[in-house]
Amino acid sequence: MSVDPQTPVAASPAAPPSVPFVGLTGGLAAGKSTALAALERLGARTLSTDEVVHELYAGEELRDLVVARWGSRVAPSGTVDRAEIAKVVFHDADERAWLEQQIWPRVGAAVVAFREDAAAQHPPARAAVVETPLLFEAGMEAAYDATIAIVAPDDLRSDRARQRGHDGIEGREARHLAQEEKAARATYTVVNDGTVQQLEERLAAILDALAP
Template sequence: MSTSTVPFVGLTGGLAAGKSTALAALERLGARTLSTDEVVHELYAGEELRDLVVARWGSGVAPGGVVDRAAIAKHAFADPAERQWLESQVWPRVGAAVVAFRQDADAADPRPPAAVVETPLLFEAGMQDAYDATIAVVAPEDVRRARAEERGHHGVDERNSRHLSQEEKSARATYTVVNDGSVDDLERRLAAVLDELQP
């Protein structure tokens, strides 16, 4: 890792393991942070992507001019070719946002300890090589189940989805951070990772 650039880190983890909580903790610790989910939300809120999906699937996917992500999912996941089309529109735009984010972090003064991008499907999409290091946030099954139920999601079974198990993510990641206690506990563990990342 060269000393001239800020460590570029991919953050991922199991469903309901606490990725967003970890990202917020890293920001409090001084890291520059970006959520790819938030980038996608912003893209859908803009006119360019909205107009593309309306042209593809009709005005029903954006009632009143506001994109309905559930309606988009129905089209995209019904047919692999449609999903491929959607990803070909979304991912290059997300990629451009990530590149701009990294350039801003490298130019920042004072220099942040890391530039961290939360990427839920980091390993599934084969994006790990784009980063200097990766962090997997994991949590015990009962903790994840309780968090998922609090959010109104039923279960966190990853076997039938596009997600790897959190054990697999942990095995592939540079660092694994267990989120089984308080936010302060999580922050301390992440601070130790940031220390290790320094050149």
């Protein structure tokens, strides 16, 4: 684990304690979701933007928009087929841009609501953590007080991806920065190459460092 030399600024004694707002990202199959679950066990409030997108697709508003754009084939039986949508947008930058314009403002609103809810919690959470796979790629790091990158050796990531039914990580990282770049840009980097307990211990140290 590497720790940025900059020390988080403590809140004024007269001010209520603030809840650190943290962006979590990392390499494909590096263990971001495992890290998010560990942070929740450690007392952080957590949100996965992937889960927010899943909920958006399950709702009527986004379903009706994509059906109006691409036809009923992307929502057979009234349920959005994300694999079918992926076929539409994978090779068409304009269609992908249109889809992102529908999704990301709604995700952003969910993140704002999440942060406000975390700030109002009593007792306060240790941090409000948002898992965002394309955090640096989207230029969103400035929105957070700190960022965490979860990384792992490539062979281990490939093994994990295959265990999930994917053909490794090759060819799936076209829109992702290299792990090394994410690690260089993150406030904190955690190497997830051991047990879940070891990962949790490394994340606990980061939460301690973030404490106001």
